[in-house]
Amino acid sequence: MSSDQAQPTPTDLPVTLADVEEAARLIEGQVVHTPFLPAPSLSRLTGADVWVKFENQQYVNSFKERGALTRLLDLSDEERARGVIAMSAGNHAQAVAYHASRLGIPATIVMPTTTPHVKVAATRSFGATVVLAGETIADAQETVERLISERGLVLVHPYDDKRIIAGQGTIGLEILDKNAELDTIIVPIGGGGLISGIAVAVKAKAPEIEIIGVEAALYPSMYAELHGEEARCGGNTLAEGIAVKNVGKLTRKITQALVDDVVLVEEAAIERAVNAFLALQKTVAEGAGAAGLAAILQHPERFRGKRVGLVLCGGNIDPRLLASIIVRELAREGRMVAIRMGIPDRPGVLGEISTLIGEMDGNVVEVAHHRLFLDVPAKGAMLDVTMETRDNDHADEIIRALEGRGYKVDRLDAAETAD
Template identity: 65%
Template sequence: MTDTLTQTALPPLPDLDAIREAAAEIDGQVVRTPCLPAPKLSQLVGAEIYVKYENMQVTNSFKDRGALVRLLRLSEEERRRGVIAMSAGNHAQAVAYHSSRLGIPATIVMPETTPFVKVQATQARGARVVLSGETLAESQIECERLRAEQDLTLIHPYDDPDVIRGQGTIALEMLEQAPDLDMLVVPIGGGGLISGIAIAAKALRPDITIVGTEAALYPSMWGMLRGESPTCGGNTLAEGIAVKNVGKLTYAAVRALVDDIMLVDEPSLERAVNAYLTLQKTMAEGAGAAGLAAVMMAPERFAGRKVGLVLCGGNIDARILASIMVRELARGERIVALRVVIQDRPGVLGELACTIGRLGGNILEVSHHRLFLNVPAKGTSVDFTIEIRDAAHAAELITAIEGLGFSVTRLEAAESHF
């Protein structure tokens, strides 16, 4: 977001007392989420991992906290006129949900390209949704126009003292639930979450280490701290933290209190989402898994430490989640895709299938390609997607198929049709 959506005069950052006040204000209105040990993740990365499950909030995101604190601070006149926010994701749902509970009219401006399921979810929580622009930057223009025209109060997603102190309540709970944590790993988008957590945690435990994580495609805070203007853009799994411009307040907090920022790549985000699902049996969106992704990318850095991860959101599309699971099976040598060139005559495909089955391979999909020009006119190319035990099992299958006189090419999982 650009400066038109931030305060023109920089207000002071909240302190520990302000965050404690926020905790009292929202007590009973948001979920006090658990912070639990994760032995399987600990074994995976070689550190003692604790997970704060903010995906258990009503809107499945930490955004409930900051949005509610800001809404509770509105005057009666501001409540009557209503509020406005610009978001395509979790902030939209949090503002919509708590505004509806409090009887405050809410308008959410979303890009026209926002998936219908997100638009529907926001409307279902009681907000008026305005679709405008192809991108968030274009939606921002409409958000500013409506705010001025209708005299609405902006609920900023991160660069607001009340939002920051609301997010800081997470740290209060974590250090009460797991007092001897010595490191917190926190995703960074605009910076509201890590700012609030860092303010509270450093006040309570000056020796604690705070590490932020950003998607490598959107290294906004990382670049700003280094005086650089990195290129931000691309299709990231962590769209919830894909922010090109961080806040002024949040930058000040991160610069003063955060020890380091790590950039996580897309394969690591996929691995982390999959690990939460398969090992912890919980849903994490890409942004929510960014902390775990950092630990999995550089386990030596966290080895032997007692690390608290903030699973900040669990709103992930089911289709994308299914794709991630299959891709991780391929990366883990549990699925293999093979292209076999055979004679186009009766019985050959059955012979191949019997060979694969005899050796313990489970065929998930078969696809024929008769029009490939690199295949003889009397031949055909057949793609098999096969569930296997491990890499050695894949090699055994390939050797057996080649032993039948067929040419075999191993494909990347993305090249198969599965």
């Protein structure tokens, strides 16, 4: 990362290639050696030669297992007996709970009271004691500190820990083992543990490969740190897994030394990327997991023609949210279209409209009559029709045909159809 300040050399960094290689030996056979594969469909979409590291195929569907297990295996017998504690609202919680259970280590996970029930239940299912405290991670931290003081529990930090960083860096080693001819690797950034570990491994073995971090624009924590700006974080982001207001001290130092750049992505790009992974790659990505692809979609010229590795870091997304994203993307592509038209309130009109849409290869999905709108004549009705079409051009053809029959047609956006 370019800066006016003197940069630390790799020998000054808190985590080394040797640390990452040791972590790889420790966790061998205990986490999934996830595939790193070319993605031709995503390549056609973006203009880059895209390869994907499928960390959503870990047992808890997230890369977090690597760092959590590395840290747990580093505990002394006395520390194991005391038990561990972690603070997380999602993937880190499940990773610590799962591997602690496997290793017979008592685990306490502190989660905000606002954590979705499905995540709380999943964490408990791995045998961890879940403590709900505060509305945010910052609030939960006070409870963590109290429990550490009272019970002598060992903290397993989600990102700012040497062993955690080294464990996440094993992804970088696996990527290089599969394909060392990459131009760029794009890595999501939350607290910075993932990109720090990958950067340590990759820059030590293939320094010519560009490492690019990506953050949600609503949570530009590392970007602000590296550019000497105030981080203005807040808002609802689809990439809640990287919605971190404070990066780590260790991760900041490593990122500043080894990462070439950090880019920000807007919510629309993240949403589009989640859908692209599902529709084109037939795999599930949570918002954070899709952030790397979102970076290419938002900044296509920067990556066009390059061989780019993406780290799909997690696939834990609420099914209802995923369903909403799919429908919204269909609407953007013109494959699901809602129209509103004023019609005479007489028999046969609805049949005429449905027949016309069908003859033009449209498929009516939903119909709603509105007779009580004050701007509708007493002998008329307002008709809302939602239909499937091939694309926007096809939708426009159907609308023109309806207008040719004398109907006034308005195309609705998603917000209007929700009214």
